[in-house]
Amino acid sequence: MKRRLVVAAVVGVPLVAAAAVYVPISLWDGAGEQTAAGSATAECQGVDVPAPTGAEIESVTAVSQSAGTFSVPGQPPLGNFPVPDVPAHCRVTVTLTHPGDGDHAKVEVWLPEAGWNGRFQALGGSAYAAGDNGAGLATAIKQGYAAATTNAGVGEALDTSWALNSSGQVDTALLTNFAERSQHELAIIGKQVTAEVYGTAAPYSYWNGCSTGGRQGYVEAQRHPDDFDGILANAPAINWNQFEVATLWPQVVMNEAHTYPTPCTFGAFTRAAVAACDILDGVADGLVSALQRCEYDPHALIGTKIVCDGKESTITAAEADVVRKIWEGPRSSSGEQLWYGLPIGAAFDYLAAVTTDASGTHGAPFPVPAAWVSTFVEKQPTFDTSKLTTRQFEDIFQRARAEYDTVIGSREEDLSAFRDAGGKLLTVHGDADQLIPTPGTVDYRKRVEDKMGGADKVDDFYRLFLAPGTTHCGLSGGKADDLAALVAWVENGKAPDTLTATLTNATGQPLVRELCRYPLISRYTGQGDTAATDSFHCGPA
Numbered sequence: 001m002k003r004r005l006v007v008a009a010v011v012g013v014p015l016v017a018a019a020a021v022y023v024p025i026s027l028w029d030g031a032g033e034q035t036a037a038g039s040a041t042a043e044c045q046g047v048d049v050p051a052p053t054g055a056e057i058e059s060v061t062a063v064s065q066s067a068g069t070f071s072v073p074g075q076p077p078l079g080n081f082p083v084p085d086v087p088a089h090c091r092v093t094v095t096l097t098h099p100g101d102g103d104h105a106k107v108e109v110w111l112p113e114a115g116w117n118g119r120f121q122a123l124g125g126s127a128y129a130a131g132d133n134g135a136g137l138a139t140a141i142k143q144g145y146a147a148a149t150t151n152a153g154v155g156e157a158l159d160t161s162w163a164l165n166s167s168g169q170v171d172t173a174l175l176t177n178f179a180e181r182s183q184h185e186l187a188i189i190g191k192q193v194t195a196e197v198y199g200t201a202a203p204y205s206y207w208n209g210c211s212t213g214g215r216q217g218y219v220e221a222q223r224h225p226d227d228f229d230g231i232l233a234n235a236p237a238i239n240w241n242q243f244e245v246a247t248l249w250p251q252v253v254m255n256e257a258h259t260y261p262t263p264c265t266f267g268a269f270t271r272a273a274v275a276a277c278d279i280l281d282g283v284a285d286g287l288v289s290a291l292q293r294c295e296y297d298p299h300a301l302i303g304t305k306i307v308c309d310g311k312e313s314t315i316t317a318a319e320a321d322v323v324r325k326i327w328e329g330p331r332s333s334s335g336e337q338l339w340y341g342l343p344i345g346a347a348f349d350y351l352a353a354v355t356t357d358a359s360g361t362h363g364a365p366f367p368v369p370a371a372w373v374s375t376f377v378e379k380q381p382t383f384d385t386s387k388l389t390t391r392q393f394e395d396i397f398q399r400a401r402a403e404y405d406t407v408i409g410s411r412e413e414d415l416s417a418f419r420d421a422g423g424k425l426l427t428v429h430g431d432a433d434q435l436i437p438t439p440g441t442v443d444y445r446k447r448v449e450d451k452m453g454g455a456d457k458v459d460d461f462y463r464l465f466l467a468p469g470t471t472h473c474g475l476s477g478g479k480a481d482d483l484a485a486l487v488a489w490v491e492n493g494k495a496p497d498t499l500t501a502t503l504t505n506a507t508g509q510p511l512v513r514e515l516c517r518y519p520l521i522s523r524y525t526g527q528g529d530t531a532a533t534d535s536f537h538c539g540p541a
Contacts, residue, residue, distance in 0.1 A: 124213020286505025
């Protein structure tokens with residue numbers, strides 16, 4: 001494994017992505033002693049930051065922060081909560097610009113005053129936010145990391161006011177920042193600041209992100225393979241143009257059918273599908289591990305009576321057909337499959353939301369894909385995505401790819417440079433992701449295998465784990481040992497075959513399971529306590 005320090009040419013002058021929490025691993029040398037990097041202390045003054053190529057540094061500030069509770073800014077669930085016991089640290093803020101672009105991107109680096117573990121961790125964003133809001137940074141330095149993030153000069157998670165310039169055209173500089181440039185500069189500046197403050201470079205550098213942060217991690221592997229030794233990229237928003245437009249498909253289906261099932265009705269279909277497919281992994285435990293074998297037909301529920309809000313109703317054929325089409329995923333007017341649908345078992349609440357007003361009941365598109373289509377593709381922020389027809393949808397799907405795939409598509413399957421640099425890529429994606437269809441990540445993995453010599457060769461540097469019953473970024477906050485596994489893989493050569501995770505089954509019960517590396521799944525052995533991890537083994541679906 002190639003070991004990198006600061007790699008980059010310089011010239012003079014996480015809807016919710018949170019950092020994974022895990023039991024800290026100290027940085028040890030072969031003799032069992034902590035390395036010199038691990039004993040370094042922060043010098044929070046006189047930080048000199050060279051500018052990355054093509055950029056200019058506008059300002060640098062370094063401020064010592066006392067130990068205590070960090071209040072995460074913003075509104076719930078993304079903000080307005082405390083992170084206790086944050087250690088004293090140096091907080092360095094670097095503002096940079098690109099001549100002629102008029103942008104002002106900030107890189108924020110937090111460095112624990114004492115107890116640095118010798119590692120650098122960069123944190124990704126969520127939705128249209130390029131970086132972390134402080135929750136992940138605070139968590140990372142509690143674990144001993146020097147941690148950094150960037151705002152790329154754009155807004156918060158649901159803010160796309162930056163997207164169009166005064167001429168009504170896409171601001172290509174800011175889109176480039178959001179898509180790729182700023183995260184690469186984050187790697188350069190974050191590692192440089194770490195070396196400057198501690199007086200020694202970080203022997204190991206990691207990326208940690210989910211959703212948009214996951215996409216950013218993949219782009220780093222694809223386009224900047226020397227930036228990080230290890231990349232944790234969960235529920236990645238890769239295949240950006242396909243999945244963003246595709247997640248408006250439920251609205252198209254309901255609009256054309258003039259049928260808008262209630263959340264209670266959608267929930268009945270989800271429960272029935274999970275109940276039918278639960279046993280495919282050998283045990284009925286409220287988790288569907290063999291999702292690719294689930295062939296539940298929603299039409300089986302036609303005529304079933306359900307009670308919603310105290311009122312009895314009967315499942316109709318029209319409702320069943322809406323569910324079928326949403327699960328199948330978007331198709332062109334000629335029937336061609338364009339992308340993947342909502343995974344069976346995932347909640348319909350976000351992508352198939354509806355609202356009722358004086359004009360009646362109609363769709364309520366999820367704001368992230370709605371903003372991509374209205375603002376970036378149509379360049380009309382008021383464009384109504386709730387009334388799309390199949391033909392309109394197909395046209396938008398193709399135009400989005402044609403205009404933006406080379407900018408933010410994040411589909412490049414040749415990871416040979418990342419592999420050759422010694423990098424390791426680890427991804428966990430929930431099978432019940434209600435925002436980013438899990439099959440899209442599997443599709444990417446298969447294309448990498450086709451490009452790079454098959455599954456065994458790809459497993460040497462890139463491993464995927466699918467988590468049954470898990471929602472979007474649902475294992476964040478310490479519910480899986482993914483970051484610890486990545487560190488062990490990078491630093492000790494121990495490639496993970498399984499990841500320990502706390503899953504939530506269909507009844508809300510927490511279950512500890514070993515996630516298996518793709519394409520294997522966790523199967524019941526046929527004997528033993530179904531609540532015990534040793535009653536399961538990894539096997540083919």
